[in-house]
Amino acid sequence: MVPVTREAPSAPTDGAASPDGAGSTDAPTTPVRTDGPGTTAPGPSANPAPASTRAIRDSSGSPAPASARATRTNPGSPAPASARATRDSSGRPAPTSARATRTNPGPTAWEAPAATGPLDAVVELPGSKSLTARALVLAALADSPSTLRGALRSRDTDLMLDALHVLGVGSEVLDESGSSLRILPVTEPLPVTATAGGPPQVDCGLAGTVMRFVPPLAALAQRPVVFDGDEAARLRPLGPVLDALAALGAAVSELGAPGHLPVRVGPGSGALLRPADPADPTAPHRVSIDASQSSQFLSALLLVGALLPGGLEITPTGPVPSLPHIHMTVESLRERGIVVDEPSPQAPDGARSWRVHPGRPRGGEVQIEPDLSNAGPFLAAALVAGGSVTVPHWPARTTQAGDAWRELLPRLGGTVTTTVQPDGALRLTAHGTGRLTGIDADLSAVGELAPTVAALATLASAQGHPSRLRGITHLRGHETNRLAALVAEINRLGGRARETADGLEVAALPAGTRLRPACLHAYADHRLATFAAVTGLAVPGTRLDDVACTAKTLPGFPALWEKLLRSTAAQVPGSRAPAPDSWAEAPATTRTTQEAC
Numbered sequence: 387m388v389p390v391t392r393e394a395p396s397a398p399t400d401g402a403a404s405p406d407g408a409g410s411t412d413a414p415t416t417p418v419r420t421d422g423p424g425t426t427a428p429g430p431s432a433n434p435a436p437a438s439t440r441a442i443r444d445s446s447g448s449p450a451p452a453s454a455r456a457t458r459t460n461p462g463s464p465a466p467a468s469a470r471a472t473r474d475s476s477g478r479p480a481p482t483s484a485r486a487t488r489t490n491p492g493p494t495a496w497e498a499p500a501a502t503g504p505l506d507a508v509v510e511l512p513g514s515k516s517l518t519a520r521a522l523v524l525a526a527l528a529d530s531p532s533t534l535r536g537a538l539r540s541r542d543t544d545l546m547l548d549a550l551h552v553l554g555v556g557s558e559v560l561d562e563s564g565s566s567l568r569i570l571p572v573t574e575p576l577p578v579t580a581t582a583g584g585p586p587q588v589d590c591g592l593a594g595t596v597m598r599f600v601p602p603l604a605a606l607a608q609r610p611v612v613f614d615g616d617e618a619a620r621l622r623p624l625g626p627v628l629d630a631l632a633a634l635g636a637a638v639s640e641l642g643a644p645g646h647l648p649v650r651v652g653p654g655s656g657a658l659l660r661p662a663d664p665a666d667p668t669a670p671h672r673v674s675i676d677a678s679q680s681s682q683f684l685s686a687l688l689l690v691g692a693l694l695p696g697g698l699e700i701t702p703t704g705p706v707p708s709l710p711h712i713h714m715t716v717e718s719l720r721e722r723g724i725v726v727d728e729p730s731p732q733a734p735d736g737a738r739s740w741r742v743h744p745g746r747p748r749g750g751e752v753q754i755e756p757d758l759s760n761a762g763p764f765l766a767a768a769l770v771a772g773g774s775v776t777v778p779h780w781p782a783r784t785t786q787a788g789d790a791w792r793e794l795l796p797r798l799g800g801t802v803t804t805t806v807q808p809d810g811a812l813r814l815t816a817h818g819t820g821r822l823t824g825i826d827a828d829l830s831a832v833g834e835l836a837p838t839v840a841a842l843a844t845l846a847s848a849q850g851h852p853s854r855l856r857g858i859t860h861l862r863g864h865e866t867n868r869l870a871a872l873v874a875e876i877n878r879l880g881g882r883a884r885e886t887a888d889g890l891e892v893a894a895l896p897a898g899t900r901l902r903p904a905c906l907h908a909y910a911d912h913r914l915a916t917f918a919a920v921t922g923l924a925v926p927g928t929r930l931d932d933v934a935c936t937a938k939t940l941p942g943f944p945a946l947w948e949k950l951l952r953s954t955a956a957q958v959p960g961s962r963a964p965a966p967d968s969w970a971e972a973p974a975t976t977r978t979t980q981e982a983c
């Protein structure tokens with residue numbers, strides 16, 4: 387296996403490489419083996435990024451120069467400022483720099499509104515983060531321009547768009563909301579724009595999709611690209627992707643802690659652009675990868691596989707979490723004409739291979755589904771407050787993990803009904819009474835739903851019901867160590883939670899226990915923020931140190947949540963929903979307080 391190199395920390399230099407490697411300064415200088423597969427994300431003190439590697443950021447802390455983030459109608463020509471407006475959490479266009487920097491909690495906390503009565507709400511959700519990320523990457527590599535409708539515009543997806551611009555991809559915003567986008571693709575070697583002050587840089591923010599899906603594209607580019615992100619992103623695991631790219635012949639240099647951002651990835655001698663076997667150009671490239679820490683490692687390779695001459699065969703060495711996300715990747719490829727062979731579901735871990743046949747994804751129209759994972763907190767609110775919450779445009783068939791809400795919510799004390807819309811999609815309604823039940827669930831396939839499940843489990847524990855969430859070891863490498871964070875926040879509320887080897891347990895409290903209002907911590911994690919919002923419904927006085935981090939995947943969350951709570955069935959004539967003890971007397975409004983957590 388070709389080693390990933392670890393550089394003595396220094397300001398990275400540009401290394402324009404021709405596909406045959408001439409002129410590359412991206413090649414290893416001191417080949418040093420770094421981490422092995424299975425590395426877990428170290429705690430903050432275990433992973434200090436060397437100060438000198440931070441020199442690639444500018445003095446303001448903004449990782450990428452503004453020019454690199456400009457939306458372009460074709461490579462190299464900056465688009466008008468209006469085309470790159472994004473929305474802040476209030477829905478107003480945000481300055482470009484707002485999405486390039488980490489959310490700063492600041493001195494104010496958000497007062498999570500408590501439920502004042504049963505709900506009767508319809509919530510329209512923006513597009514799926516995961517589908518938007520895949521649609522952007524595949525549109526970037528397509529055989530013709532693509533038009534995305536219903537795309538999510540959030541911090542993660544805007545960073546993805548910015549990253550693709552660095553790789554030469556063009557884009558145009560087609561409507562006022564920014565959710566209709568035209569993407570102008572590139573062919574390999576991807577025309578990465580040279581920059582004067584060093585290698586082009588990609589800011590991954592805290593987006594797993596950006597930090598895992600884009601480095602393989604840099605391995606097909608004209609020159610190396612440096613990837614970095616938030617401090618918290620430097621703790622997220624990346625090593626197996628780097629190992630796999632290096633094994634395939636890319637030039638990979640770790641600039642900080644082994645297996646973590648920042649890294650430089652380049653084409654090296656261009657091995658990924660040549661047949662794996664010159665004697666048999668139809669033979670696929672082959673690689674093994676340990677994807678037990680994140681399904682995104684496997685998705686990252688699947689997304690780029692068709693571009694390699696002969697295609698790519700990938701064999702995960704062990705279990706893969708979040709399998710619906712792998713199906714989503716495979717379906718996204720197939721919808722664009724790429725042939726993918728999947729292993730038999732019966733094949734044991736370590737003996738499963740995915741083969742992506744060579745080809746170029748088709749461009750054209752793509753409609754993005756609403757984000758069903760982000761539907762979770764809103765649907766959960768019906769179980770906590772009582773009443774009902776409806777999400778329209780729920781796809782009748784989907785690969786999204788969030789479809790599992792249909793099965794999970796009834797196990798937590800709710801009921802779920804659907805009606806068919808004229809266009810064939812569903813209107814999905816969650817109904818609740820305020821009475822919750824605990825759950826014992828293996829969430830390995832749907833780990834991103836765990837924080838919302840944990841919020842309901844916490845409230846169920848105060849009604850006398852224990853819960854156990856299993857199969858989610860990999861949540862320790864999410865935006866924060868979610869198992870540790872959830873346990874800390876549940877206990878801060880007066881619950882009794884503990885980490886297990888592969889998840890967490892929430893012990894039953896005496897039925898009728900009143901949880902303690904507290905100022906909860908988001909850890910810059912959007913799903914910890916929505917955990918606080920859901921628990922706050924039944925624990926009046928709950929506050930949150932950083933609601934702005936919800937902009938990672940759902941800009942406008944506080945306003946949407948406030949609107950949800952205004953739609954109480956109590957205000958609907960004829961409503962007869964029961965009034966649980968936990969309802970607050972205060973009206974449901976979202977406020978911030980000057981008091982810090």
Ligand SMILES: O=C(O)C1=C[C@@H](OP(=O)(O)O)[C@@H](O)[C@H](O)C1
Nearest residue numbers: 516680681682707708711833834
């Ligand atoms: O591919 C994707 O879009 C995602 C895959 C999953 O990652 P993990 O397998 O790391 O959990 C999921 O949790 C994440 O929110 C999005």
Ligand SMILES: C=C(OP(=O)(O)O)C(=O)O
Nearest residue numbers: 592593594595834864913
């Ligand atoms: C794990 C998540 O995000 P990411 O795509 O950054 O991994 C998530 O959204 O729950």
